Amino acid sequence: ADIGADAIKTGMLGSAALVEAVAELLSERAQLVPRVIDPVMVATSGDRLVDAKAVAAIRSELVPNARLVTPNAPEAEVLTGKAVETVSGQRRAAEALLELGANGALVKGGHIGGDVITDVLQTTTGEWIFESKRIETTSTHGTGCTLASAIAALLAQGTSVPDSVEQARDYLLNAIRKAKGFGSGHGPVHHGWVLDEE
Template identity: 55%
Template sequence: MKGRVLVIAGSDSGGGAGIQADIKTITALGGFAMTAITALTAQDTRGVHDIHPVPPAFVQAQMRCVLGDLGADAIKTGMLGDAAVVDAICEVLAEQAGEPALVVDPVLVAKGGARLTADAALQRIRDFLLPRAALITPNLPEAEVLTGLSIADEADMQRAAAALLALGVPAVLLKGGHLDGDRPEVVDLLATRDGVTAFRSPRIATRHTHGTGCTLASAVAAGLAQGMQMVDAVRRARAYVQAAIAAAPGLGGGHGPLDHSVTMDPARLVRRA
């Protein structure tokens, strides 16, 4: 086990996204996951049915306990909820000497369409959290909210990535899965001040994609925590997500979860017993 990752995000009672997906992902990639939960959700594959926020002071308490004892090599944020929570997180991050690599997944809207981040929190994320990040991982709707741009094709993605870099972020992984579903491939762009790397993979025709954003961001965070270079961490994370989608167990009546255990072989333990 290598690489300590603190995840600051909401809980998904359905187990496919949020903290549950983060823990599974980091563990499957050989890292050690720790958590500071920002909200509890009543959620399944069909959508988010209720949200119970965690008080900002308790989010801070979780972070300080983890960072003061176990430490972290990387930190990943997901669903943050309101402005007070964002402010509380930034306050604790500012206390850290030699701040761990921060991966920000700007979780704004759930797969089923529910808005997960208030407007005031969005402004705080843009102004205070993004400049601290080593990487942000927006999907296209999130990038449109953050930049005010409309994104319909790969050229638009290039412009949006440049606009996100202009917010003070050193690296942007812009996920292109929301482009026209008739396209045979999915393209993601990793943009830095040194240029843009395009990652392409065949589109998998499935409705079982719940938690892909959380999973990808946590997979990258695990790679950075393990000392991987950014482009290599992204490449491995994408390969893991593709494999997990392809192996999805088909659960639920809506957007089903991935198979986060795709890297594991339980039969190996039986053979060794």
């Protein structure tokens, strides 16, 4: 109500009631603000983080009118009911998300095996394929949230969706490569790597 927002990014919303509350607030106060919906629903371990009611609420309340939805492969499967094990599956899931009312869908391929990670971006105006060599590391905690946040920050600056995705991916890849290797499990990426180079 005071300074407003140039972009909004959602993260994990653990219940249908919470999803509905966020959707209501967005409708009342931020109808024209670009929304990046990061449907955090499936852990790296494969465990489901939200129940079926929350998934249904995300599908019906947050996906429509989103500037961009950013599911990983398991989340895209949950949202769309489409198998996402190949690039073709990623494309089908992205198309299904557009049919649900999203303006753009980035179906990420990090959970799909192989030496090359492929992310599929579809918007109402076209399709873009992004590829990068898989980085062998345990410093992958927060990769999805980091990517969605970086995309939102770029959208807030007026960058197009495809360019935002490309630049955010570059930022994330460097954050993974330059991670400090903290902890014995899945450690964090290095968000401040840009500052190290100044």
